Amino acid sequence: MSKDNKNKPTGNPADKLPEDAAKAMEATAASLQNLAAAAEGKAAPAPVEEPDDALFDFDDDDPLSATGVSKKSLVIFFLIDTSRSMVGKKIGELNTVMEELIPEIRRVGEADTDVKIAVLTFGTQVRWMYSEPILIEDFEWSRLRADGVTNMGEAFRELSSRMSRNSFLNSPSLSFAPVIFLMTDGYPSDDYKEALEELKQNSWYKFGLKAALGIGSEANDEMLEEFTGSKDTVVHAYSGGQLAAMIKIIAVTSAQIGSKSMTLSDDVNHELSEEEVRSAKQKLLGQQIQDSMTNLGDADAISLDTGW
Amino acid sequence: MVELSIGQEVEMEYGGKAQVLGVIGSGGQGIVYLVRYNGMKWALKWYDIDKMKNPKAFRKNIQNNISDGPPSNKFLWPKYLTKEKEDGTFGYLMELKPESFDSFVDILNTYKLSVDPLTGRSTKTPVRFTSLYAMVTAVINIVNAFRQLHRAGKSYQDLNDGGFFINMDTGAVLVCDCDNIAPDGSNFGIGGKPGYMAPEVVRGVAKPNVQTDKYSLAVVLFKLLFRGDPMEGEKVVKDVCLTESSELKHYGQNAVFIYDPDDASNRPVRGIHDNVIKFWRIYPDYVKDAFIRSFTLGISDPNKRIIENEWQKIFIRLRSEIIQCTCGRTNFTSMFKMVDFKTYKCPQCGTIFETLKFSNRKNRMPLYVGSVFYDCEIDPDSEDFQTVAGMLVENKLKPGVLGFKNMSDKTWRAKMPDGDFYEIPPGKGFPIWQGLIIDFGEVTASL
Numbered sequence: 001m002s003k004d005n006k007n008k009p010t011g012n013p014a015d016k017l018p019e020d021a022a023k024a025m026e027a028t029a030a031s032l033q034n035l036a037a038a039a040e041g042k043a044a045p046a047p048v049e050e051p052d053d054a055l056f057d058f059d060d061d062d063p064l065s066a067t068g069v070s071k072k073s074l075v076i077f078f079l080i081d082t083s084r085s086m087v088g089k090k091i092g093e094l095n096t097v098m099e100e101l102i103p104e105i106r107r108v109g110e111a112d113t114d115v116k117i118a119v120l121t122f123g124t125q126v127r128w129m130y131s132e133p134i135l136i137e138d139f140e141w142s143r144l145r146a147d148g149v150t151n152m153g154e155a156f157r158e159l160s161s162r163m164s165r166n167s168f169l170n171s172p173s174l175s176f177a178p179v180i181f182l183m184t185d186g187y188p189s190d191d192y193k194e195a196l197e198e199l200k201q202n203s204w205y206k207f208g209l210k211a212a213l214g215i216g217s218e219a220n221d222e223m224l225e226e227f228t229g230s231k232d233t234v235v236h237a238y239s240g241g242q243l244a245a246m247i248k249i250i251a252v253t254s255a256q257i258g259s260k261s262m263t264l265s266d267d268v269n270h271e272l273s274e275e276e277v278r279s280a281k282q283k284l285l286g287q288q289i290q291d292s293m294t295n296l297g298d299a300d301a302i303s304l305d306t307g308w
Numbered sequence: 309m310v311e312l313s314i315g316q317e318v319e320m321e322y323g324g325k326a327q328v329l330g331v332i333g334s335g336g337q338g339i340v341y342l343v344r345y346n347g348m349k350w351a352l353k354w355y356d357i358d359k360m361k362n363p364k365a366f367r368k369n370i371q372n373n374i375s376d377g378p379p380s381n382k383f384l385w386p387k388y389l390t391k392e393k394e395d396g397t398f399g400y401l402m403e404l405k406p407e408s409f410d411s412f413v414d415i416l417n418t419y420k421l422s423v424d425p426l427t428g429r430s431t432k433t434p435v436r437f438t439s440l441y442a443m444v445t446a447v448i449n450i451v452n453a454f455r456q457l458h459r460a461g462k463s464y465q466d467l468n469d470g471g472f473f474i475n476m477d478t479g480a481v482l483v484c485d486c487d488n489i490a491p492d493g494s495n496f497g498i499g500g501k502p503g504y505m506a507p508e509v510v511r512g513v514a515k516p517n518v519q520t521d522k523y524s525l526a527v528v529l530f531k532l533l534f535r536g537d538p539m540e541g542e543k544v545v546k547d548v549c550l551t552e553s554s555e556l557k558h559y560g561q562n563a564v565f566i567y568d569p570d571d572a573s574n575r576p577v578r579g580i581h582d583n584v585i586k587f588w589r590i591y592p593d594y595v596k597d598a599f600i601r602s603f604t605l606g607i608s609d610p611n612k613r614i615i616e617n618e619w620q621k622i623f624i625r626l627r628s629e630i631i632q633c634t635c636g637r638t639n640f641t642s643m644f645k646m647v648d649f650k651t652y653k654c655p656q657c658g659t660i661f662e663t664l665k666f667s668n669r670k671n672r673m674p675l676y677v678g679s680v681f682y683d684c685e686i687d688p689d690s691e692d693f694q695t696v697a698g699m700l701v702e703n704k705l706k707p708g709v710l711g712f713k714n715m716s717d718k719t720w721r722a723k724m725p726d727g728d729f730y731e732i733p734p735g736k737g738f739p740i741w742q743g744l745i746i747d748f749g750e751v752t753a754s755l
Contacts (some may be wrong), residue, residue, distance in 0.1 A: 027480075052459055060586060061586070061589075061639065061643055062638070062639070063440055063443070063533075063587065063590055063591075063639060063640070064436060064437055064440060064443065064638075066418060066436075066535040066583050066584060066587070067418060067534075067535070067582070068416065068417045068418045069416045069417070069531065069535050069536055069537070069581070069583065070536060070540070070580050070581050070582075072550060103423055103430070106421065106423065106430060108419065108470070110413045110470070111413040111414075111417050111469050112503070135666075137421065137430050156676075162460055163679065165548065172579060172580055173580045174540070174544065174545055174547070174548070174549075174550045175548065175549050175550065175552060176549070176550055177549055177550075204549065207549055208549050221713055227590050232376035259554050260501075260502070261501070261502030261503055261550070267335070268512040268551070269512065269513075270512055270513070271511055271513050272511055272512040272556060272560070274556060274557075275545075276552040277552040277555075278551075278552060278553060279552070280552045281552060288451070291358060295310070
């Protein structure tokens with residue numbers, strides 16, 4: 001920077017500039033005609049040559065034109081017993097709590113996961129509430145009615161056939177292992193064992209987060225344990241209040257755990273092995289369900305099995 | 309955990325009671341409530357102490373943070389602790405997030421949901437930056453917040469998409485969830501959010517610290533600019549189902565950057581990672597190189613990670629390379645045609661852009677009506693990247709004549725077409741011409 005020039009008068013220089021300087025200035029402005037044209041809002045000169053670089057694909061290069069980040073998907077399967085024994089308070093409570101639950105878990109996927117819901121009911125007939133899993137933001141609960149026998153084995157077969165990349169789990173992107181939540185108040189009327197063995201061969205089921213809720217005193221916890229593969233993820237509701245609370249706890253906890261990657265290393269100080277992390281989510285689900293159950297008092301004393 | 313009920317009062321450490329008005333949200337460590345305390349509304353974070361390894365130490369750490377105060381006004385810092393209940397549960401009060409800020413989660417989703425409390429139906433409102441300036445300013449603000457925090461000797465530990473709020477019009481940033489912030493080297497039990505955690509934390513061989521913060525910061529910046537996951541490409545998608553072991557592999561033991569120049573095994577997949585594919589070609593090489601270094605060398609060697617000051621310089625430069633063309637095209641100079649070393653041309657309409665060369669940096673700043681430079685760009689001692697120092701404007705009395713307006717509080721000197729230098733006090737302007745030299749003091753600029 002030249003220091004030869006002495007300080008000149010301060011203030012707005014344009015006021016005090018010599019005539020010729022002002023002219024030179026305007027000439028300069030003319031040389032920046034594009035800028036000037038810009039200032040006047042005139043149409044800019046037409047391009048002399050076409051852009052020769054494919055890089056400038058200006059239909060689609062706005063740095064602000066992002067779409068949502070690519071998400072993982074999680075399907076939550078609800079397997080719900082709609083046999084005759086569910087009629088009345090049980091199915092009433094269940095319908096109400098499910099209606100309330102859906103909006104509550106809408107945000108659970110945050111920016112990482114699209115959470116979808118699929119509901120399979122089993123009475124005499126095995127039926128899906130909707131023909132495919134529905135995004136939780138758009139899901140509307142349609143109230144269930146109870147009737148018929150408990151064809152649970154048939155439900156296991158139907159679930160297994162749909163838990164496939166060619167069917168319900170067809171997201172092109174990554175998926176988390178599904179959450180499978182079984183609710184029943186009785187013992188299967190059909191031969192469920194063979195069907196359950198078949199289901200256990202399904203990889204999605206193997207990695208999935210499984211939980212079960214027995215409703216009333218007829219439900220068989222051992223059978224439910226066979227389904228989830230662990231005692232911790234089976235709970236039992238004996239009253240309407242318990243039923244509502246437990247459905248919420250299990251659904252919310254499993255959706256939270258299922259829809260997120262897991263911090264595997266919170267409690268360790270060594271290099272983790274694959275063996276150590278296997279089924280970490282299922283274990284965590286069991287722990288959290290059990291913790292929540294201890295905090296759950298039996299405030300509602302009227303048993304689900306009385307007063308029908 | 310024992311949840312609070314609406315109307316319940318919680319005793320504060322130094323007297324008074326906070327009354328619960330509603331629930332704001334819940335997270336892994338507890339629930340955040342809206343409360344009233346001393347006539348003002350606050351957010352109360354109430355902990356699930358069953359999930360804490362050492363609640364006493366955790367509480368003590370928050371106490372220390374409260375007395376140290378926030379590193380700057382970019383933090384929604386803990387303000388007051390509650391009294392400990394008999395069972396040991398406690399919480400703390402912080403200021404509420406202003407309405408004008410959106411969560412980083414909603415920004416990544418590009419919309420926010422509002423749920424009608426009566427019907428349970430949800431509606432979506434778009435969440436987008438209103439200008440490229442705002443987006444790059446937000447990036448600079450995030451980097452700067454972590455620079456301030458690390459300079460205070462603390463680490464954030466749990467850096468993830470739940471930790472920020474951004475004003476989409478201005479790029480202002482608020483860092484929230486400051487309760488896990490701890491002196492570098494200490495850890496009170498938080499591991500972090502997978503996808504954001506440094507590979508050594510995922511693997512279990514390190515606890516969060518300043519160096520792992522730097523990795524997480526690079527992930528946050530990458531997600532904000534490229535709108536995708538830096539480690540999720542073909543190799544990961546092939547697994548179809550993301551189990552615990554595949555996460556350990558792809559984010560810990562064998563993490564491969566999607567644009568690793570030496571390992572093409574994990575490239576983004578068209579149809580799934582379209583954002584990243586699109587944006588990766590838009591950004592200039594010096595930005596991409598910084599991410600490549602962070603996610604290749606920086607994976608195994610924490611000392612190779614980009615330091616905050618370096619990120620800050622990179623993004624201050626990027627902001628100065630934005631061109632807003634009259635035809636509507638707004639982009640970085642990397643997406644304009646370079647005619648010669650000092651001229652760019654709009655590939656859409658052909659408009660020519662002259663550039664300004666500053667003596668303290670190599671890159672040149674494109675000129676158009678409305679282009680600006682900031683205090684930190686003309687004063688080596690200034691850290692102020694928010695205050696506009698100069699702007700290119702059109703002379704109000706002479707349409708078509710363009711010049712710079714001095715918006716700083718210092719007097720500059722500018723060379724006029726008569727060959728002499730004139731003093732340009734704050735608020736005054738001067739025309740641009742081919743021989744222009746601006747003397748800012750230590751820094752000069754010329755056309």
